[in-house]
Amino acid sequence: MAVENSLYSELVNTQIISLQHDPCLFGTPLEGLITIDSQGRITGANRAAQRLLGVGLIQPGPG
Numbered sequence: 320m321a322v323e324n325s326l327y328s329e330l331v332n333t334q335i336i337s338l339q340h341d342p343c344l345f346g347t348p349l350e351g352l353i354t355i356d357s358q359g360r361i362t363g364a365n366r367a368a369q370r371l372l373g374v375g376l377i378q379p380g381p382g
Contacts, residue, residue, distance in 0.1 A: 332357055338371060 338351040351368030355361055369375070 330354055330363075333362060338368060340371065 333354045333356055336353045336355065337345060338353065339345055339349065344350055349367050351371045352365045353361055353368050354363040364372070364374070
């Protein structure tokens with residue numbers, strides 16, 4: 320797992336959603352990861368997820 324992706328595993332009180340168009344890419348640096356807080360808000364997305372979704376930089380918002 321890429322260093323960027325391993326940081327997501329340390330987050331608390333979040334759900335992590337993995338996405339990828341090719342199942343063979345899960346568990347690789349090309350795996351898209353999105354974090355969602357307990358209120359259902361997107362709190363972060365790695366570069367792969369942003370690229371897959373065609374969105375700009377998603378940074379964690381205020382608590």
